[in-house]
């Protein structure tokens with residue numbers, strides 16, 4: 001052997017060992033003390049390969065890991081440090097903390113969208129201001145109150161007419177249901193509804209549903225800093241493209257609206273925003289959040305969060321009615337007893353519709369549409385149940401796990417609306433059902449969504465019986481995990497009742 005080659009081999013080996021020792025030391029030293037436990041991860045990529053490999057079942061992957069690591073699990077994924085919380089009590093304790101109520105940077109949205117902040121991604125004082133303002137506006141517009149029920153009923157009537165056009169033949173309800181729900185949020189935001197076949201409306205819905213909802217389980221594409229840099233990958237490029245188109249389109253829509261502004265007597269969210277801003281400008285008060293450049297983002301957040309979610313829940317509800325005809329019949333009987341079939345059901349009838357309400361709750365439990373919740377970010381070093389959570393950590397709450405926790409729900413895998421009824425058959429709400437999240441960042445559209453679900457669902461079942469078409473494959477409850485957990489496309493026959 002040549003003497004030089006021996007030196008080379010030695011050097012290479014020493015170098016390799018050196019690198020390994022360095023990496024291990026670096027990771028150990030860099031790893032803050034007393035983090036929650038979690039599985040081993042690769043250098044740089046962390047646990048991303050495992051998470052990506054779980055595909056649509058990220059929530060199930062983490063749920064299984066609790067057996068080994070307990071309720072708070074720490075992982076690294078593509079340059080971000082994250083913890084996933086399990087159990088209703090864990091989430092409750094975490095999200096009452098201000099430090100755990102911030103939001104992570106949305107890397108792709110911020111790169112392509114000129115607005116600074118919206119509702120979903122704001123943190124700190126800006127978030128407090130924007131949240132308070134948005135809730136006040138929703139209340140002023142009557143959302144969640146009786147006055148808005150009329151608006152929902154009107155839209156429900158149009159939806160029923162639209163579905164009636166199929167005369168009991170099989171159709172995919174995605175568009176009709178999506179149109180109805182989106183129109184309601186459009187009337188809140190823009191003060192107008194669209195015709196279902198209006199090309200501008202169709203385009204808006206397509207922009208939202210096509211590729212944005214494919215943003216990767218729990219929005220990892222947005223929250224991990226590596227994906228925007230990897231935008232040559234086709235699935236990232238598709239998403240970047242969709243986000244870009246969506247925000248461009250919203251800029252145009254908001255721009256059109258601001259032309260005909262009516263700041264004296266605002267009638268929609270944009271009107272209130274402009275009027276409030278004008279007031280603040282006159283008083284010389286500098287507002288953090290109410291900046292014109294934020295408006296398109298705020299509006300698109302309201303729209304994005306307010307349409308896909310409720311429409312998806314309604315489609316799941318239809319699917320369960322098709323799969324459980326005896327449940328559907330029982331809901332219809334309850335509705336008929338209250339209305340005598342000579343009027344439509346109303347929210348005021350709720351006390352007499354316990355089973356119907358229980359069915360809606362059970363659908364929201366068994367198909368948790370945001371299984372991993374919307375990620376939070378830790379804004380300052382804090383502790384949770386004895387563990388350290390360093391600043392900058394992403395915090396997910398595994399709502400799916402909580403909704404299937406066998407210590408809370410008996411036989412969690414079965415669809416059983418009765419679990420929301422007491423012995424006398426009265427509706428019994430359950431604290432552990434949290435489809436809208438928990439704590440300080442609980443969904444601001446909760447009242448709106450509940451109202452929409454109740455009115456649209458009862459009106460539909462008053463009017464139709466949903467059946468799986470004879471030639472359709474057996475009903476599947478397999479979901480797709482984009483930004484929301486959606487059923488696979490399906491067709492339905494809507495048979496008119498008389």
Ligand SMILES: *[C@@H]1O[C@H](CO)[C@@H](O)[C@H](O)[C@H]1NC(C)=O
Pocket residue numbers: 141142143148151187188191267
């Ligand atoms: C509800 O409908 C009425 C009548 O069409 C309309 O004037 C009002 O702006 C709507 N409210 C909201 C919040 O969309």
Ligand SMILES: *[C@@H]1O[C@H](CO)[C@@H](O)[C@H](O)[C@H]1NC(C)=O
Pocket residue numbers: 206207210211238241242245
């Ligand atoms: C969604 O992605 C597909 C495939 O790349 C593309 O053809 C389509 O135009 C995209 N849709 C939107 C609305 O960006």
